[in-house]
Amino acid sequence: MNIKLKASNIILILIGSIIFSFGIINFNMAYHLTEGGFTGIALILYHLFGISPALMNLIFNIPLFIIGYKFLGRTSFLYTLIGSLSSSFFLYIFEKFPFNFSLAEQDLFLVALLGGVMIGIGLGIILRAGGTTGGVDIIARVTKKEFNWPMGQVIFIFDCIVLVITYFALGDIRITLYTLICVFVGGKIIDIVQDAGYTARGALIISDEYNQIGDAINTVLERGVTQISAHGQYSKTERPMLYCVVPKNEISRLRQLIHAIDPHAFVSMLEVHEVHGEGFTLDENKQLIQQH
Template sequence: MELTSKRKPFMDYIIIMIGTTLLAAGLNMFFVPLNLVTGGVTGLAIIIKELTTGIVPGGVELWITNLIINIPLFLLAVAIKGKGFGGRSLFATVFLSIALIYTGKLPVATNDMLLGCVFGGVLAGAGLGLVFSAYSTTGGTDLAASIIQNYMKHISVAQIMFFLDAVIITAGYFIFGIEKAMYAIVAVFITAKVVDAMLEGIHFSKAAFIISGHNEEIAKEIMAKLERGVTGLNGNGKFSKESKEVLLCVVSKKEIVRLKEITRDIDKKAFVIVADVREVVGEGFIEYN
């Protein structure tokens, strides 16, 4: 099986820059002109822009709201999780604001709501997919959810994110009406599907089965660098008639790329099987009530 090739760190930052530019273009060309509140801090920024139109000419720009909300969240996250937290995500958040400025001059692509949902969702999804593939996020509700989950461990990050995004989309319904809220939900669905496609169809989690002659070293690196547990399963090769240990590790969709790179760096001949996991209950994922 061919594993993902290792990238130099600066390439991840270039990918983040391209991804945030696509996301910003999707917002400025489609979502903002059509008042589509798709959740997240950018969705909240669209609401704030509308509400402040009578106070500030044109309303408060998205890039300003993005920074004002996200920077305190990052400072709080660093205080809670340590100084090493979220370096790339901080870069992605700041560069998203920069991208929102230089893509702000792009023309409005369409006044058709359906076309705006489809093409805006594709652009936003492609941008987010690139950002996620570089082991980063753009902050926002996923960062807020991570902070909240630190104090409410009985609720998963995914559940908190869903609640926060639902509140923002609901607020959009009261500001812009039910029709635009329904179109916004369609745009969110398209964005999510494109993100999955960008990440090779990755869903909530991935289960990796690894067969290698360097199992101890691979398991040690996965546990150290991804902070995920690894289980050794007893296996027997029917062709070779040899007993072999099979490593099993369940990771999030953003971590599977890194897991494959770790395995490749240690053993290029390792046999790796990656499977979709629809739901994971336990430590590090959905916690038991």
Template structure:
């Protein structure tokens, strides 16, 4: 029974990762390669080899990732690398599928000679969407992700800074083969892709966290529960100047409920002190299931 549940849990990750890599491969072959745009990391190196030598990205991506698989396996263990290896193999597979479909004329890429901005925007959207799905379900596409994690483990370097540095080196090197105008369009694509990844991984339903310091905590808590159907937490506190004991009201609401909550607070206690913070994702009862 436990083994069966483990298999089902794995499929809940493998299937979305496969979907994400398919979208990623589509974006690379439909928007990026036909317009000679660039990407960062191992994908970018594969694109450089494709532009310079005509090598298929499906093969070069796999070949470049193999030694990184070994290093990652040795450093992080098999369990941590399972989804990364699956994601990387899936990327190579779907890149090959797209190459076959384009070669047989089943898929006609988007090619433009005037509006490269449109190609860059859609490239960033599709690649970011695909990678966002992969990352959200615990996978990666290997390459610079593994190098960044190794740098973090061995040297304590920031993962984000390592990925950015690798991407800048790869895209900078591409100036040897690609006009600088297309490099600038590629940077637009990378930026849009990063925002799309954040949107997918952090959740589409952004919320607001309210911290309310008030003399009417019970009334405000009851109104939040009854009017907005949101949970409330009360924290004991004490004013530093007055030395009076207070209760701080804390709750999280959807963005569209923010105006209504401020109105309720004003009606109940016009002197209440309100702190509103950004919340990118909420897991739990009343929001999204874990």
């Protein structure tokens, strides 16, 4: 089981590296944009001196591998190593065999949008599989572990520094702003990809028929229900509140079930991005990854 899981993660990291590298070479590099992190620095050097981004990506990561090996766990380090080496390899491949989309200079907004989407999808898949492409991600993980600095803030600060360098190095505010769009879109897509498979709904239910509703959820939907002690501020009465988590494709059934028992029940739906445990990650027949 563990071997299979590791193999699937490696495959996902390789797929993510292909998508990430494709976006970097065929959009950012081809249309003179840069990127955040060390990849952005590699692209700046390419635009200034024609140095291969694949080569620079690998060179930048060598000292970071040493740091990562010392501070990160073995599994995280190995996945990061695979992600870094594979992304450098596929950057090299797409450098040698680029695609020509023939987008005009005035289409830079479209270029930034497509580049951000491709980079975001690729990095999202890699991160979801437990890997990274190295670079500032390693620094962020180390500072989080050693100093408890938020990873997102460390990455954001570094990206801002790279954008400033982009402006002064290339002397083009237009390129800098389009790069900012690309980085912003990429970040949003990363969040979407990482959360997509886990999206579910948490239901908070307040009803006088809480016992009957709870039993029905247990038997009909075969979902666990938790009773939470609640106190009504207006009514000044104690009443149990039910909480349960269901995948998106069961929300309609849950609503119908509650309405059939108590049409006046108060139901609040919360978005849930990640669920672990029995009935979800421990039960293959009820995975939240089902998408309908």
